[in-house]
Amino acid sequence: MREANRDPTFAGAIVVSPGEAGETDGAVSDEQKSMLDALHLRKIDLADRVLVGNPGGYIGESTSRETSYAHAKGKPVSFTHPV
Template identity: 50%
Template sequence: MSGVPVDRPRVVCLCGSLRFGREFAAERKRLTLELAIVLAPEAADVPVPDPSLVRALGELHLRRIDLSDEVRIVNPGGYIGAATRREIGYATTLGKRVTYLEPDS
């Protein structure tokens, strides 16, 4: 152990378009240095994704939201796509705190 006391850390789920990989990485690093546990999707580079796999990965991400205290939207330029809007709606229904990298327009 490092000897640094850590209370129950905040759990933050990152949501947003995976095309913003650099921004996801920067936000993951920033939150980790704030001693948060960060949950985020991973880009699955498959040439032609199976629709059932796409649905399953979407459901998996909702389980990350279930586990989180906060949902952080990675939205450079204010961009929020349909899948991310669905995740925001889901998080809001659960009463999760939703925050944005950039203000939601």
């Protein structure tokens, strides 16, 4: 995600990323997961477009839900790797 943030940031775009929770040792409670899921949707609401970091083309359940939400809100969605 940091690498994907670099170019748009240096081009002057405001980059809102999902945060570091996905890179922890997995110690995220169900309550925290629910809060993060809702927070990610609010960040999509703020976005002009959505760039999905998907190494190897992988799209998980949460990301799939978030991209569907973005499409429903009329936000363009692109991916760092082919799906």
